[in-house]
Structure formats: C-alpha cells, structure tokens
Amino acid sequence: MNKLTRALLGATATCALAAAAHAETLTIATVNNGDMIRMQGLTEDFTASHPDIELEWVTLEENVLRQRVTTDIATKGGQYDVMTIGNYEVPIWAKQGWLVPLTDMGDDYDANDLLPAIAGGLSVDGTLYAAPFYGESAMVMYRKDLVEKAGVTISDASTWAEIKAAAEAMTDKDAGVYGICLRGKAGWGENMAFISAMANSYGARWFDMDWKPEFTGPEWTAALTDYLDLMTNYGPPGASSNGFNENLALFQQGKCGMWIDATVAASFVTDPKDSTVADSVGFAQFPAKDGMDNRGHWLWSWNLAVPAGTKNEEAAKAFVAWATSKHYTEIVAEEEGWRAAPPGTRTSLYENSDYQAAAPFAEMTLNSINAVDTSAPSVKEIPYTGAQFVSIPEFQGIGTAVGQQFSAALAGTVSGEQALQSAQALTEREMRKSGYIK
Amino acid sequence: MSRRSSTRRKALMTVLAWAVGLLLFFPILWTVLTSFKTEAVAIADPPVWFNFDWTLENYATVQERSNYGRHFWNSVVVSVGSTLLGVIIAVPAAWAMAFVPGKRTRDILMWMLSTKMLPPVGVLIPIYLIFRNLGLLDTRIGLVIVLMLINLPIIVWMLYTYFKEIPGEILEASRMDGAGLREEILYVLTPMAVPGIASTLLLNVILAWNEAFWTLNLTAAKAAPLTAFIASYSSPEGLFYAKLSAASTMAIAPIMILGWFSQKQLVRGLTFGAVK
Numbered sequence: 260m261n262k263l264t265r266a267l268l269g270a271t272a273t274c275a276l277a278a279a280a281h282a283e284t285l286t287i288a289t290v291n292n293g294d295m296i297r298m299q300g301l302t303e304d305f306t307a308s309h310p311d312i313e314l315e316w317v318t319l320e321e322n323v324l325r326q327r328v329t330t331d332i333a334t335k336g337g338q339y340d341v342m343t344i345g346n347y348e349v350p351i352w353a354k355q356g357w358l359v360p361l362t363d364m365g366d367d368y369d370a371n372d373l374l375p376a377i378a379g380g381l382s383v384d385g386t387l388y389a390a391p392f393y394g395e396s397a398m399v400m401y402r403k404d405l406v407e408k409a410g411v412t413i414s415d416a417s418t419w420a421e422i423k424a425a426a427e428a429m430t431d432k433d434a435g436v437y438g439i440c441l442r443g444k445a446g447w448g449e450n451m452a453f454i455s456a457m458a459n460s461y462g463a464r465w466f467d468m469d470w471k472p473e474f475t476g477p478e479w480t481a482a483l484t485d486y487l488d489l490m491t492n493y494g495p496p497g498a499s500s501n502g503f504n505e506n507l508a509l510f511q512q513g514k515c516g517m518w519i520d521a522t523v524a525a526s527f528v529t530d531p532k533d534s535t536v537a538d539s540v541g542f543a544q545f546p547a548k549d550g551m552d553n554r555g556h557w558l559w560s561w562n563l564a565v566p567a568g569t570k571n572e573e574a575a576k577a578f579v580a581w582a583t584s585k586h587y588t589e590i591v592a593e594e595e596g597w598r599a600a601p602p603g604t605r606t607s608l609y610e611n612s613d614y615q616a617a618a619p620f621a622e623m624t625l626n627s628i629n630a631v632d633t634s635a636p637s638v639k640e641i642p643y644t645g646a647q648f649v650s651i652p653e654f655q656g657i658g659t660a661v662g663q664q665f666s667a668a669l670a671g672t673v674s675g676e677q678a679l680q681s682a683q684a685l686t687e688r689e690m691r692k693s694g695y696i697k
Numbered sequence: 698m699s700r701r702s703s704t705r706r707k708a709l710m711t712v713l714a715w716a717v718g719l720l721l722f723f724p725i726l727w728t729v730l731t732s733f734k735t736e737a738v739a740i741a742d743p744p745v746w747f748n749f750d751w752t753l754e755n756y757a758t759v760q761e762r763s764n765y766g767r768h769f770w771n772s773v774v775v776s777v778g779s780t781l782l783g784v785i786i787a788v789p790a791a792w793a794m795a796f797v798p799g800k801r802t803r804d805i806l807m808w809m810l811s812t813k814m815l816p817p818v819g820v821l822i823p824i825y826l827i828f829r830n831l832g833l834l835d836t837r838i839g840l841v842i843v844l845m846l847i848n849l850p851i852i853v854w855m856l857y858t859y860f861k862e863i864p865g866e867i868l869e870a871s872r873m874d875g876a877g878l879r880e881e882i883l884y885v886l887t888p889m890a891v892p893g894i895a896s897t898l899l900l901n902v903i904l905a906w907n908e909a910f911w912t913l914n915l916t917a918a919k920a921a922p923l924t925a926f927i928a929s930y931s932s933p934e935g936l937f938y939a940k941l942s943a944a945s946t947m948a949i950a951p952i953m954i955l956g957w958f959s960q961k962q963l964v965r966g967l968t969f970g971a972v973k
Binding site for chain 2: 286288290291292293296299300315316317318319320321322323326327330331333334335336337338339448449502503504507508511512514521523527532533
C-alpha cells in the first residue's frame with residue numbers, strides 16, 4: 260500500500276512538473292474594439308496548433324490601456340507578454356530599447372506584404388518593432404442622397420472648397436440635419452487628430468526646424484479659422500464635446516451630411532444592423548486645399564508588440580505572427596465574412612476580389628493610407644516624424660493642452676485667435692522646459 | 698392654520714426628497730434600461746424609454762466574453778479584506794486618540810486625512826516599483842494592502858468620531874472592575890460602538906468595491922476586480938454602450954443589493970450621535 264501511494268504521488272509530481280515545464284501562459288494587453296474582440300473569439304485556431312501556450316486577456320479602454328502598459332514597460336514591471344500599442348508609441352519605445360525586434364516571424368509571414376506606409380511607421384532603421392493588426396487613415400464619408408438633393412458634388416479627390424459648399428447646401432437645421440460633423444472633444448487623439456491633419460493639408464507644421472511652434476503663423480490661422488467657421492455654421496450643437504463615438508451616432512442616425520474621420524468608421528456606417536443610412540454612404544479622400552497636394556497624412560494603426568524582457572519571447576512572437584498573418588484574415592473571412600477582415604495592414608487583402616466586393620470602402624481606405632508619408636506630413640520641412648500627431652514623448656501632454664484651447668474656441672469661450680496664441684505660448688513653454696528649444 | 702402649513706411643508710419636503718432621490722438614481726436606472734436595448738436603440742435620438750424590444754443579448758455577450766465570476770470574487774476578497782484589515786488597525790488607533798488624546802492628536806488626525814488630498818497618480822510610479830520588487834503586482838494581497846492604506850484615514854476618522862460619543866466613565870468603570878486594555882476594547886468599547894463600526898465597515902466595503910485607480914493600475918489578468926471588468930467594455934472607437942451598460946449593471950448589482958439590505962444599519966451608523 261505504501262509503495263503504491265508513493266508510486267502514485269511520484270507519478271502525480273512528475274506530471275505536475277512536466278506540465279509546469281511545458282505550459283506557457285501569455286498575458287496579452289489589448290484594446291476594446293470590434294476587431295480585437297473578434298480576435299479573442301478566434302484564438303482556438305492558435306491554441307490548437309500551439310497546445311503548450313495558454314492565453315490570458317487583459318482588455319481595457321484605450322486611454323486606460325495606454326497608461327497601464329506605459330507604466331509597466333517603463334518600470335519593467337513584466338506584467339504582459341504581448342501589448343497592443345499605437346503607431347505613436349512604437350518608434351518612441353523602440354528607440355528606448357523597450358521592444359523586441361520582429362525580424363524572424365516565420366517563413367509564411369510575408370512581411371513584404373505589409374502596406375509600406377503602415378510598416379514604415381512601425382520601423383526604426385528598417386527594423387520592424389510591432390506587427391500591425393489593423394490600420395486606418397481618414398477620409399470623407401458623406402450622404403449620397405443629401406448631396407444629390409442639394410445639387411452639389413464631392414469629388415473622390417475632395418477639396419476644402421467643395422466641403423464647405425456641400426456643408427452649406429446640405430444643412431437643414433429645422434430638419435435636424437447638419438452639413439458636417441467633425442471632432443471637437445479635447446484630446447491629442449480626439450480633436451487634435453483631426454485638426455492636426457487639417458492643418459497639414461493647409462501646409463502648416465507643428466514645429467519649425469528649431470522646434471519652435473508655429474500656431475500664430477498664417478497656415479494654422481487659416482486652418483483653425485475655417486474649422487471654426489465650418490462647425491459654427493454647419494455643425495451640430497454642442498460639437499465641442501463630440502468625439503468619434505458621438506459623431507458616429509449622429510451620422511448613423513442621419514443627422515450629418517458629411518463626416519470626416521478615421522477610415523475604420525466606414526465599416527460601422529455601412530452596417531445596416533446599426534446604421535439607418537447604410538445604403539447611401541459615399542466616400543472621398545481627405546480634403547486638400549486648393550492648389551496644395553497634401554491630404555492631411557492621418558495614419559493610425561493598432562499593433563501587437565513584444566516587450567523586451569518578457570520570459571515568453573518566442574511564444575509571444577508566435578502569437579503576434581499568427582494574429583497579424585494572412586492566415587488569420589482568412590479565418591475571419593471564413594467565420595464572419597470578408598467585410599469583417601481587419602483592414603489597412605496587408606496589400607494582399609486589397610488585391611482580393613472577394614474583399615473588394617464585400618467592402619465598398621476598400622479602395623478609398625487603401626488610397627487614403629497610401630497617400631500618407633509619416634516623414635513628410637507637412638509641405639514644409641520638419642524636424643519630426645508623425646502624421647496627425649508628432650512622434651515625441653511630450654506630444655500627449657502638449658497635444659491635449661492645445662486641444663483644450665481649440666475646443667474652448669469651438670465652444671465660444673475664447674476666440675480662435677486667443678486659442679492660437681495660448682497654444683503657441685504653452686507649447687513653446689513645454690518645448691523649452693523639455694530642452695528642445697535652447 | 699399652523700397644522701395646514703405644517704402638512705403642506707411636509708408634503709413639499711416629501712416631493713423634494715423624492716425628486717432628489719430620483720435625480721440621484723436616474724443614471725443607474727438609465728444604465729439598467731440601456732443594458733436591455735440593442736446598440737442601435739441605445740443611441741437612438743430622441744431616447745427610447747421603455748417602449749423597445751427588451752433583449753438579454755448584451756448579458757449573454759458579456760457572460761461569453763468575460764470571466765465575471767473571477768472578477769466578482771476578486772472584488773469580494775479585495776473589498777472585504779482591505780476593510781477588515783483596516784478596522785483591525787484603526788480600532789486601537791481610534792481608541793488611543795479618543796480616550797488618551799495627546800497634544801498632537803488633532804494634528805495627527807489632520808495629517809492622516811491630508812494623505813487623501815494627494816492625487817493618486819502622483820505616487821503611481823513609486824508604488825508600482827515597490828509592488829514590482831515585492832512581487833505584489835497583479836495579486837489580491839497587494840490590492841488588499843493598498844486599498845487598506847488609502848481607506849485607513851477614513852476608517853480612523855469615522856471610528857474616532859463614534860468613540861468620542863461613548864462616555865469615558867463607562868470605560869473607567871470597566872477598568873475599576875479589573876478589565877485590561879484588551880478586554881476594555883473588545884468587550885466594552887466595541888459592543889457599544891457596533892452601529893458605528895458596522896457603518897464604517899459597510900462604507901469602506903463600498904469605497905473599496907468602487908475604487909478604480911489602483912485596482913486598474915496594479916492588476917493584469919489574475920487579480921483584476923470588477924472595475925477592470927467594466928473598463929474592458931468601454932471604447933472611444935465604437936458604440937458599445939448597451940454592452941457597457943450590461944457589464945456595469947452586473948458589476949454594481951452586488952454592492953447595491955448589499956447597500957439596500959443594510960441601509961438601516963448604514964443610516965443609523967452615519968447619524969450615530971448626531972442629535973446629541
């Protein structure tokens with residue numbers, strides 16, 4: 260009996276040790292959006308081919324996630340094996356040595372298939388530090404029926420003059436229809452994403468070659484004046500508190516003639532389940548100013564990165580390779596249709612005729628992304644890289660503070676000129692404090 | 698005449714109380730209603746009140762996507778654990794301050810309270826580093842300690858206020874009867890302050906249950922309580938209000954039920970000594 264007990268205990272201990280030696284648990288921090296949630300539901304395909312890897316998900320709201328993963332990686336907390344981060348963080352963190360370079364992602368990965376504009380924003384000195392899960396630019400979404408009724412045109416390569424004329428013609432405040440809906444809620448990723456892209460298209464830049472801000476220059480003045488003019492005359496009431504979600508709700512309920520925002524919105528506004536205007540949405544490129552070939556350069560991607568120092572580096576890379584592969588896109592198409600495939604990362608997706616047929620916004624999304632050059636978002640020479648943001652660690656704080664000024668101008672509590680002067684002063688002060696301006 | 702005026706005043710006060718009550722309860726009511734709507738109805742303008750096709754789909758989605766049970770258990774352990782630990786430390790501290798006050802007692806009380814005035818984010822990095830070095834990140838014991846520390850000033854203050862209401866002569870009498878310090882606190886003081894201690898316990902369980910800075914920043918997958926469960930349904934890019942409302946309803950339901958059943962105790966404790 261004693262022998263048997265000992266044998267059983269020995270076998271149990273061996274099994275437990277063997278299991279402990281083999282089982283790897285990956286903790287994945289991710290953001291709450293439709294594509295990421297879909298991925299969580301499809302991971303059986305990954306765990307079936309990697310039975311020795313278990314997945315633990317930490318899903319958080321975007322801003323909470325950003326604070327959480329930044330704290331963890333900066334302090335080497337080691338809580339996560341895979342992190343979902345934006346293309347704003349990737350180059351900054353890669354230069355700090357905080358991310359594992361993704362150079363060996365397996366034979367099937369085909370890194371050359373990644374869209375050059377997206378991959379470029381995730382690389383430092385030609386090395387990829389994060390794999391894009393989905394990418395987006397910005398474009399004009401408009402109501403074809405209202406445009407036709409108003410007798411105006413919005414060309415595929417739209418201009419600000421066209422947008423203003425269309426906004427004026429489509430506005431019918433008595434019927435609760437507003438010509439244009441744009442972001443007004445303060446934040447570096449909210450109103451400043453849009454206003455920075457608009458300013459880019461007006462030829463403005465955030466900083467000159469000596470890192471001095473240029474808010475009081477003619478380009479920024481023209482861009483903000485036109486933004487305020489559009490929103491005050493043709494925008495919805497209370498627009499200074501509208502972000503992506505508020506505008507999405509307004510557009511889906513037929514209250515906006517046009518909405519200029521992230522291309523990812525196209526899949527929401529054309530979904531008949533949630534949108535009352537799904538059948539009548541047209542798309543155009545982000546507007547350019549007459550005589551200036553510069554379309555805002557809005558580029559955002561959610562990417563999977565492996566923090567340096569993780570104990571499960573190989574397993575983490577295997578997961579990242581799976582989640583951002585062509586194979587994953589095919590699984591999504593098989594389970595939920597091509598329309599649900601994560602957009603904006605791979606050239607092959609846009610060459611796929613099934614995807615083109617299922618997603619009417621595919622071509623415009625691709626054109627918008629391809630038009631982005633993160634090394635030259637403005638027509639002027641700049642000391643930074645970026646798009647609708649500036650790739651420096653200080654930008655989150657500065658961008659939000661400037662956004663508060665512009666949001667106040669939209670709410671009417673300060674004038675546009677006062678907002679620009681305050682933006683100039685506060686940005687100059689922060690840049691001086693951070694040592695950019697000597 | 699005066700009776701009529703008093704009746705009118707009473708009616709007015711009743712209406713006012715109901716109005717304030719409903720105003721305070723409205724966000725919760727709206728959250729619960731939204732949790733039974735589809736995402737499209739949740740954002741409808743004008744808002745739809747009751748006339749919609751009620752659905753349990755959001756609850757099913759939340760149940761399928763998240764491990765509610767684990768988050769719930771973490772919330773229970775963390776809120777109850779931190780409160781009990783806090784009370785164990787605070788009872789002797791409050792006894793000392795109430796019955797053996799020194800020259801600096803009021804200063805110490807104010808200093809303890811002043812720690813609540815510091816924005817938590819100001820000490821996030823030091824605490825995060827301490828937790829990392831002690832291996833307390835993403836552990837329930839780590840959260841119990843940090844929540845106990847942040848609520849300790851409130852617990853001490855509340856108990857100090859209740860203890861001050863207890864006549865010192867009773868404690869003196871117990872000492873004359875041969876009670877030691879332990880017996881005095883355990884068998885004389887504590888039973889007399891039960892309403893106060895109970896309301897302190899309840900209030901601090903509620904505060905710890907709702908705490909959403911440290912519980913989000915010091916946890917990942919294992920120790921995350923219901924605050925992290927709610928945060929996983931909020932999104933600035935995508936309209937998931939109905940699902941968010943379902944998650945919120947599931948997160949607040951236990952603590953609301955606890956509050957509902959213990960409201961008499963809670964009110965009695967909070968007003969303990971108020972009319973003396």
